[in-house]
Amino acid sequence: MIPPSTDSPAHAVRERAFIGTLLGFHLRVAQLKAFGAFAKAIGDPTLTPLLLGTLSLIDDHPGINQGDLAVALVADPSTMVRLIDQLEKRGWVVRETAPHDRRQTVPRVTDDGRAALGRVKPLIRASEDELAAGLSEQERDSLLSLLRRLLP
Amino acid sequence: MIPPSTDSPAHAVRERAFIGTLLGFHLRVAQLKAFGAFAKAIGDPTLTPLLLGTLSLIDDHPGINQGDLAVALVADPSTMVRLIDQLEKRGWVVRETAPHDRRQTVPRVTDDGRAALGRVKPLIRASEDELAAGLSEQERDSLLSLLRRLLP
DNA sequence: TATTGTTATACTCTATAACTATA
DNA sequence: TATAGTTATAGAGTATAACAATA
Numbered sequence: 001m002i003p004p005s006t007d008s009p010a011h012a013v014r015e016r017a018f019i020g021t022l023l024g025f026h027l028r029v030a031q032l033k034a035f036g037a038f039a040k041a042i043g044d045p046t047l048t049p050l051l052l053g054t055l056s057l058i059d060d061h062p063g064i065n066q067g068d069l070a071v072a073l074v075a076d077p078s079t080m081v082r083l084i085d086q087l088e089k090r091g092w093v094v095r096e097t098a099p100h101d102r103r104q105t106v107p108r109v110t111d112d113g114r115a116a117l118g119r120v121k122p123l124i125r126a127s128e129d130e131l132a133a134g135l136s137e138q139e140r141d142s143l144l145s146l147l148r149r150l151l152p
Numbered sequence: 153m154i155p156p157s158t159d160s161p162a163h164a165v166r167e168r169a170f171i172g173t174l175l176g177f178h179l180r181v182a183q184l185k186a187f188g189a190f191a192k193a194i195g196d197p198t199l200t201p202l203l204l205g206t207l208s209l210i211d212d213h214p215g216i217n218q219g220d221l222a223v224a225l226v227a228d229p230s231t232m233v234r235l236i237d238q239l240e241k242r243g244w245v246v247r248e249t250a251p252h253d254r255r256q257t258v259p260r261v262t263d264d265g266r267a268a269l270g271r272v273k274p275l276i277r278a279s280e281d282e283l284a285a286g287l288s289e290q291e292r293d294s295l296l297s298l299l300r301r302l303l304p
Numbered sequence: 305t306a307t308t309g310t311t312a313t314a315c316t317c318t319a320t321a322a323c324t325a326t327a
Numbered sequence: 328t329a330t331a332g333t334t335a336t337a338g339a340g341t342a343t344a345a346c347a348a349t350a
Contacts, residue, residue, distance in 0.1 A: 010303075023280055028201070128174060
């Protein structure tokens with residue numbers, strides 16, 4: 001995947017460069033590392049962060065519709081369709097129609113879906129621990145709260 | 153159960169959810185925002201963060217070869233080829249061969265490339281300011297240093 | 305035999321716009 | 328007329344493996 005570094009470590013090269021001062025660059029690389037840790041912990045490349053994030057968010061907010069899911073997850077409505085398709089194909093959610101507005105689709109987590117969440121959540125937590133291994137608990141909390149304040 | 157939508161903004165939905173506790177999720181959304189701010193500031197959708205990051209890194213490290221660039225930028229070697237292709241097509245870099253090892257390609261920034269950097273760097277800094285608009289200068293420094301410690 | 309860069313290819317993710325059904 | 332979801336399609340970004348030149 002990524003070629004190994006020989007004499008000049010990546011951070012040393014970046015440190016004395018314009019990109020070493022940019023939040024955007026570091027956010028990109030940090031996200032790459034987070035994604036890698038997630039993939040390694042979960043083991044199944046078809047179970048992506050966004051897919052499992054969608055499943056857990058439906059579980060945490062019973063009755064939420066697809067549009068609101070898309071907003072909360074910062075995903076396109078058409079992307080959300082594909083995500084729910086995948087979850088439905090696995091039998092982890094079923095699509096139901098909102099009684100008060102039959103245009104709205106309300107995904108509901110099945111028993112199988114809840115069981116899957118029970119299995120993957122500890123793995124996800126472990127991948128987060130690996131990601132933040134170099135930080136103290138205080139620093140980790142501080143990073144999360146700063147990132148939260150960056151969002152709209 | 154949970155009322156849909158209009159009164160509950162995205163962050164309120166996430167706040168009481170599993171994903172609201174995950175660094176990985178917030179890194180993804182923060183990076184989306186950073187990318188959006190960058191695109192808006194630069195105006196040209198063909199000038200991506202990674203392309204201009206590559207150009208600036210060559211400028212900051214004259215004589216660096218493509219492989220080391222790929223490591224520093226956490227990019228695939230084949231991706232690096234395409235990036236240098238694009239920069240060369242714009243006349244912003246030229247490919248030269250390393251005298252001590254003729255397998256290595258050393259991209260050099262041209263005068264036009266340096267002029268382009270002079271134009272885009274202030275725009276990139278402005279997009280970073282917009283991204284971090286909600287943070288104090290201290291908090292912004294703190295975020296950057298925490299992100300740096302997350303990387304390998 | 306190993307390494308650097310290159311090429312071709314395939315694959316994922318996302319965005320765009322048009323369509324349906326409901327309101 | 329507007330909205331929620333869906334579909335089809337195209338585009339960007341990236342990864343994979345095979346190849347040529349050089350060491």
